[in-house]
Amino acid sequence: MSRLPQQRFAVAGAGLLGRLVAWRLLRDGHAVTLYDAGDLDTPPAAAWTAAGMVAPLAETVVSERCVYDMGRMALTRWPEWLAELEAPGLWHPHGSLVVAHPQDEGELTQFRRELDDALGAPARYRPLSGADLQALEPDLAEGFRHGLFLEEEAHLDNRELLARLLAAIRELGGECYAHTPVETRPGEVESAAGRRTFDRVIDCRGHGARPRHPTLRGVRGETLQVHTEEVRLSRPVRLMHPRYQLYVVPKPDGRFVVGATSIESEDRSPISLQSSLELSSVLYTLSPAFAEARVLEQGVNLRPAFRDNLPHVTHRDGLTSANGLFRHGYLLAPAVVDHLLAEVRGAGERPFAAVLAETAPEESAS
Ligand SMILES: Cc1cc2nc3c(=O)[nH]c(=O)nc-3n(C[C@H](O)[C@H](O)[C@H](O)COP(=O)(O)OP(=O)(O)OC[C@H]3O[C@@H](n4cnc5c(N)ncnc54)[C@H](O)[C@@H]3O)c2cc1C
Known part of the structure; x- marks a missing residue:
């Protein structure tokens, strides 16, 4: 050339x-x-x-x-x-998981419906039982009865x-x-x-x-970065919840990012107590072994959006x-x-x- x-x-x-x-x-x-x-x-x-x-x-x-x-x-x-x-x-390239607590399974059903509507059924995911979830991510809490495996994600x-x-x-x-x-x-x-x-x-x-x-705007996103050797995950896990949809993503050396809020605000001040509680509770409910994780940093940044x-x-x-x-x-x-x-x-x-x-x-x- x-x-x-x-x-x-x-x-x-x-x-x-x-x-x-x-x-x-x-x-x-x-x-x-x-x-x-x-x-x-x-x-x-x-x-x-x-x-x-x-x-x-x-x-x-x-x-x-x-x-x-x-x-x-x-x-x-x-x-x-x-x-x-x-x-x-x-x-x-290990895909990602979507889960919901038994009392919130309606959120998972709704997510699946929206995916089908957006991409035309059968959309590209695999429904999982609790046993399937345990096989894929043994450190995930055992209470999840259903999940979705989005295999092509990374x-x-x-x-x-x-x-x-x-x-x-x-x-x-x-x-x-x-x-x-x-x-x-x-x-x-x-x-x-x-x-x-x-x-x-x-x-x-x-x-x-x-x-x-x-009129470019910033959309505030908050995260926590934690460290623990007690939990191993191979892929991101999203938790469907009536009030929020948050995720945890594994990083090298026992680090995890849990995030992220999405707030129509250009405020770059530190994470709010409410966001911090919600992010922490996602970690804890995905795996109680996160309880002893050390919080390394809180992240706040603005997503640039038209x-x-x-x-x-x-x-x-x-x-x-x-x-x-x-x-x-x-x-x-x-x-x-x-x-x-x-x-x-x-x-x-x-x-x-x-x-x-x-x-x-x-x-x-x-
Ligand atoms: C909490 C959070 C989680 C996210 N998670 C994901 C995710 O999982 N997957 C995904 O696809 N996306 C994710 N995003 C979105 C992604 O981070 C952004 O879309 C992306 O970083 C935008 O890239 P950019 O290069 O346009 O801007 P940025 O990455 O913000 O880079 C802009 C750079 O410009 C510099 N700059 C600003 N003003 C000036 C100036 N006057 N002169 C010189 N330099 C300047 C800044 O210092 C900065 O380094 C996330 C965002 C946030 C906030």
């Missing part, structure tokens, strides 16, 4: 999209300068707080059909990218992924600036150090791009903007990044253009 002449790109925001885009551009032979407002090792990105589930089925119930279609692409793209990063072990070790991407960007010669908030304009980035010109600027600032997208809760990629001369990944960053990033790069290359099919290239409902004219 003939190479395009090398161009100079600035990427604003080193969260999930920014790192992926910077890495892919560097692999295409371009020069990339990456800016983030915060630290690069423990970034303030939603991507750092996230649970890292790649869950096209479960998300279909609360999203449009195109989220499922784009999410299915992620199931093949992530393993390819992780192989290129020489980190295939960060990908866990999760990834997202913090390790972000670290691997940063290492790859540096190895490929990317220029990285931490603690450098920037404003973006066509072909130009402005920071406290002054203005710098580029052939193209890619704006991946998530909720930080609010000045560019005035009014339609779908991602959008916009291009103007010298400025590309990708945003609105909402609660689907890991699920939709492969579709968004491949679409964005096809546009930048000016060649090849732009996947999911009908959704992604559509201007977000509230796109700023500035």
Whole structure:
């Protein structure tokens, strides 16, 4: 394949999209300068707080059909990218479980009905008995009588992924600036150090791009990260409950993320006592052995969302903007990044253009 002449790109925001885009551009032979407002090792990105589930089925119930279609692409793209990063072990294609307490089984039935409605029966899940659940996850509490196995879902070790991407960007010669908030304009980035010109600027600032997208909103999500050696899980488990739907996701070294609330608020203050109680009780009821787990951290972050809760990629001369990944960053990033790069290359099919290239409902004219 003939190479395009090398161009100079600035990427604003080193969260999930920014790192992926910077890495892919560097692999295409371009020069990339990456800016983030915060630290690069423990970034303030939603991507750092996230649970890292790649869950096209479960998300279909609360999203449009195109989220499922784009999410299915992620199931093949992530393993390819992780192989290129020489980190295939960060990908866990073991499916996910959905359970409910006996008194809440109506919630499970409703979830199953919604899945069938969204995808057309028979949707792609396997109903499980209590014995099946125990066989798949022996450390799960024994009281669950029914569950669903969403076999095609996966999760990834997202913090390790972000670290691997940063290492790859540096190895490929990317220029990285931490603690450098920037404003973006066509072909130009402005920071406290002054203005710098580029052939193209890619704006991946998530909720930080609010000045560019005035009605981009943040949706508060709270998590707890705990550690215990007493519980082993191979896959995410979602608990259906009349008031909330929360999940626990296994992470390396005996860590677990339990999350996440979804609150229409841009408040970044620490987790509320109520959320903390609900998250803790999910852990405890999924397995009483979590009682002795140590709480390592509480996470609070904002999911960047447009009014339609779908991602959008916009291009103007010298400025590309990708945003609105909402609660689907890991699920939709492969579709968004491949679409964005096809546009930048000016060649090849732009996947999911009908959704992604559509201007977000509230796109700023500035
Ligand atoms: C609690 C929680 C759980 C989640 N769980 C999942 C999940 O399991 N699966 C899933 O698919 N998605 C999940 N998500 C969603 C996912 O995290 C986001 O959709 C995704 O991180 C958005 O990617 P992004 O690159 O657009 O923004 P971010 O990851 O937020 O990155 C934006 C970056 O831009 C930087 N920035 C901001 N302003 C500036 C500026 N002026 N100059 C320079 N840099 C700037 C920020 O510091 C940040 O590093 C979750 C989100 C939350 C909050």
